[in-house]
Amino acid sequence: MMNGRCVITVGDLGEFGIVARIAGRLPQGRTVLLGPGDDAALVGAPDGRVVVTTDLLLENRHFRRDWSTAYDIGRKAAAQNLSDVVAMGADPTGIVVGLGLPADTPAGWLDDLADGFRDECALVGASVVGGDTTRCELVVIGVTALGDLGGRAPVTRSGAREGDVVAVAGRLGHAAAGLALLRDGRAVPGAAGAGARPGGAGSAARPAAGPAGAAGVPASAGAEDPDSGEAAPVALAALVDAHRRPRPPYPCGVQAAELGATAMLDVSDGLLQDLGHVAHASGVGIVLDPAAFAVPPELEAAARLLGTDPLEWILTGGDDHALAAAFPPGVRLPPVWTRVGRVTGGEGVQVRGRPPGHGGWDHFRD
Amino acid sequence: MMNGRCVITVGDLGEFGIVARIAGRLPQGRTVLLGPGDDAALVGAPDGRVVVTTDLLLENRHFRRDWSTAYDIGRKAAAQNLSDVVAMGADPTGIVVGLGLPADTPAGWLDDLADGFRDECALVGASVVGGDTTRCELVVIGVTALGDLGGRAPVTRSGAREGDVVAVAGRLGHAAAGLALLRDGRAVPGAAGAGARPGGAGSAARPAAGPAGAAGVPASAGAEDPDSGEAAPVALAALVDAHRRPRPPYPCGVQAAELGATAMLDVSDGLLQDLGHVAHASGVGIVLDPAAFAVPPELEAAARLLGTDPLEWILTGGDDHALAAAFPPGVRLPPVWTRVGRVTGGEGVQVRGRPPGHGGWDHFRD
Numbered sequence: 001m002m003n004g005r006c007v008i009t010v011g012d013l014g015e016f017g018i019v020a021r022i023a024g025r026l027p028q029g030r031t032v033l034l035g036p037g038d039d040a041a042l043v044g045a046p047d048g049r050v051v052v053t054t055d056l057l058l059e060n061r062h063f064r065r066d067w068s069t070a071y072d073i074g075r076k077a078a079a080q081n082l083s084d085v086v087a088m089g090a091d092p093t094g095i096v097v098g099l100g101l102p103a104d105t106p107a108g109w110l111d112d113l114a115d116g117f118r119d120e121c122a123l124v125g126a127s128v129v130g131g132d133t134t135r136c137e138l139v140v141i142g143v144t145a146l147g148d149l150g151g152r153a154p155v156t157r158s159g160a161r162e163g164d165v166v167a168v169a170g171r172l173g174h175a176a177a178g179l180a181l182l183r184d185g186r187a188v189p190g191a192a193g194a195g196a197r198p199g200g201a202g203s204a205a206r207p208a209a210g211p212a213g214a215a216g217v218p219a220s221a222g223a224e225d226p227d228s229g230e231a232a233p234v235a236l237a238a239l240v241d242a243h244r245r246p247r248p249p250y251p252c253g254v255q256a257a258e259l260g261a262t263a264m265l266d267v268s269d270g271l272l273q274d275l276g277h278v279a280h281a282s283g284v285g286i287v288l289d290p291a292a293f294a295v296p297p298e299l300e301a302a303a304r305l306l307g308t309d310p311l312e313w314i315l316t317g318g319d320d321h322a323l324a325a326a327f328p329p330g331v332r333l334p335p336v337w338t339r340v341g342r343v344t345g346g347e348g349v350q351v352r353g354r355p356p357g358h359g360g361w362d363h364f365r366d
Numbered sequence: 367m368m369n370g371r372c373v374i375t376v377g378d379l380g381e382f383g384i385v386a387r388i389a390g391r392l393p394q395g396r397t398v399l400l401g402p403g404d405d406a407a408l409v410g411a412p413d414g415r416v417v418v419t420t421d422l423l424l425e426n427r428h429f430r431r432d433w434s435t436a437y438d439i440g441r442k443a444a445a446q447n448l449s450d451v452v453a454m455g456a457d458p459t460g461i462v463v464g465l466g467l468p469a470d471t472p473a474g475w476l477d478d479l480a481d482g483f484r485d486e487c488a489l490v491g492a493s494v495v496g497g498d499t500t501r502c503e504l505v506v507i508g509v510t511a512l513g514d515l516g517g518r519a520p521v522t523r524s525g526a527r528e529g530d531v532v533a534v535a536g537r538l539g540h541a542a543a544g545l546a547l548l549r550d551g552r553a554v555p556g557a558a559g560a561g562a563r564p565g566g567a568g569s570a571a572r573p574a575a576g577p578a579g580a581a582g583v584p585a586s587a588g589a590e591d592p593d594s595g596e597a598a599p600v601a602l603a604a605l606v607d608a609h610r611r612p613r614p615p616y617p618c619g620v621q622a623a624e625l626g627a628t629a630m631l632d633v634s635d636g637l638l639q640d641l642g643h644v645a646h647a648s649g650v651g652i653v654l655d656p657a658a659f660a661v662p663p664e665l666e667a668a669a670r671l672l673g674t675d676p677l678e679w680i681l682t683g684g685d686d687h688a689l690a691a692a693f694p695p696g697v698r699l700p701p702v703w704t705r706v707g708r709v710t711g712g713e714g715v716q717v718r719g720r721p722p723g724h725g726g727w728d729h730f731r732d
Contacts, residue, residue, distance in 0.1 A: 033415055034520055034522065037647070038454070038520075038522050038524075038631075039419060039450040039453040039454055039523070039630075040418060040454045040513070040520075041418050042415050042416070042417055042418075042454070042515075042520050043416050043418060044414065044416075045411035045413075045414055045415055046414055048411055048412055048414060049399055049409065049410055049411055050408070050409050050512065051407070051408055052406055052407050052409060052460070052462055052496065052510070053405060053462070053496060054462040054463070054496065054498050054510055055464060056466055056500055056508050058466060058502055058506070061501070084405040085406055087405040087406070088404070088406045096418055096419070096510055098420045098464075098510075099422065100422055100424060100506070129418065130418065131420060132420050132421045134422055134427065134428070135427070136424055136427070140422065140424070140506055142420065142422050142464045142506075144418070144420055144464075144508075146416065147406070149408075154408050156400065157404050157405070158404075264405075265404075265405050266405055281403070
């Protein structure tokens with residue numbers, strides 16, 4: 001029971017009811033030859049090779065149902081896998097999703113999750129082609145994404161060469177700042193991200209998503225005072241939204257491949273740590289210029305509020321799924337790419353003017 | 367500490383140590399163009415299409431660490447996904463694995479799990495091409511398998527036609543009987559399955575797998591008395607092994623496709639329930655002949671011991687991953703296939719001489 005009305009749960013639907021219900025919400029794109037409902041799906045791989053990547057997301061570790069809506073969780077879980085495909089220089093084609101759900105999960109929560117997957121996939125022309133569901137005490141989401149290279153060579157982590165330009169596309173530090181605000185109990189109203197969904201059939205009449213009413217982090221908006229020069233709550237809310245729903249720079253992956261990128265990855269655990277993988281795999285060093293990173297006003301404001309250095313978030317924050325790449329020295333980069341450093345003959349990653357040592361996210365230790 | 371010696375745990379290794387350790391145990395086959403270690407893997411898809419399927423396995427729901435070794439769990443988790451690929455008439459090429467592990471999991475347990483994945487994949491020429499690890503209170507395993515159709519049409523669930531022959535390949539009811547024995551507390555010595563591993567570098571010197579010493583279910587062997595006509599413990603142990611480690615009839619999938627199978631699936635939730643999916647998807651009925659199912663002596667013995675009907679296990683037991691298929695009426699089936707029924711113009715699945723209604727496994731309700 002919820003809001004005095006009887007709510008259908010996933011336990012009521014059962015495994016096959018869940019599959020039927022979700023499948024009905026998932027349009028199948030042109031790359032899909034056989035969608036959900038059989039032992040396996042069949043997806044086009046015109047290149048004759050297929051890019052594949054997987055991630056496992058656990059409730060209270062990778063997301064919280066009281067901090068993010070089901071829709072946001074679906075968007076984010078899809079995004080982080082699609083971003084890995086894009087970081088190889090490939091076009092995503094399809095994803096499959098393994099779902100563990102508590103039996104008392106409202107069916108509407110599941111609908112919203114599926115819609116999140118659907119809408120994130122739609123950004124890159126991919127489809128949710130299959131999945132599996134089982135009962136679990138916590139929400140568990142396993143996503144595997146496929147992609148097609150269109151005849152291009154994959155852009156790996158190991159091709160960076162001394163003298164290459166290091167550049168990034170997409171946001172850095174926003175999700176980390178948003179998470180810090182949430183952890184600090186800085187309640188900010190949901191802005192464009194959480195809760196807000198593109199309109200569409202089925203979304204209007206549905207009860208509020210999530211057992212904890214996750215859509216609205218209380219709108220008490222914290223203590224920011226616009227008159228004192230602090231950022232308006234709406235700017236901070238954008239950071240919280242960035243935590244809830246990353247916006248990977250999808251078109252930049254294929255673009256980088258076509259520009260001749262020698263190495264690339266998606267920044268999921270923090271720029272320093274992730275570039276460390278490139279340096280290690282390529283047998284090179286990387287030196288970053290801290291002055292190259294523009295600090296947007298909302299990051300400045302959040303850092304002031306929490307008494308920290310915004311550059312820390314930019315250099316070590318994960319979850320924005322920016323792309324970081326190395327390019328040959330003479331490359332002409334479109335404005336969406338920002339040059340932030342150089343590949344050197346040394347080893348490891350250094351930030352000019354800062355002591356060595358880098359932070360980042362280890363999913364076993366943090 | 368274990369056996370008075372210091373044991374390295376996955377928490378000691380950390381996320382990147384785990385990845386490096388597992389990757390070192392996983393040979394990459396000829397279909398793999400780029401294996402573990404980058405944002406994504408790259409696998410050959412010579413057909414220009416790729417078959418993809420995923421399953422999520424949870425500790426204490428799909429397996430128990432005190433009933434199965436890590437090696438068996440790896441074998442089983444791989445098998446049930448490879449079987450889904452095979453059931454489309456495809457050859458498996460690669461799998462990716464998302465792993466949630468408690469931080470105190472011994473590194474040797476992880477090694478054994480990886481070896482189980484590796485060895486099951488080797489049976490079909492596939493490789494473990496990538497994965498993801500994260501900390502979790504329970505062991506969570508998300509497996510996604512890929513496959514190639516080699517130019518064949520996929521064999522779906524929806525092509526069965528009135529008059530078709532229904533046939534099965536592989537074991538039925540063995541895993542269900544083994545699980546019933548375990549649930550009943552019938553301790554049987556580990557036979558060929560649990561604990562026993564093919565020899566190989568690294569396996570000899572390793573401490574016994576699993577925190578609970580899962581390799582040996584106590585060898586007290588229950589009350590079976592060979593003189594009274596009951597099955598010898600070793601025969602019952604083979605059923606327990608069947609639960610721990612299915613043996614899908616892998617070569618039969620492509621064989622069925624080449625024989626012109628009109629519909630096919632792998633029996634994971636019970637023959638009646640799974641054939642129900644074929645009947646529903648194909649818009650037909652299926653009638654099974656109970657006399658067509660040979661009941662092997664170990665199933666007879668186990669059923670006598672537990673006071674049940676072995677045909678129940680055969681008709682409703684899951685987890686053996688047999689293949690069930692419909693073939694055109696004139697088909698000449700190799701002996702590995704057993705004709706068990708007919709496709710009719712009705713609906714649903716009936717067993718001749720039995721009342722309607724079918725059992726099976728719903729991962730949300732059972």
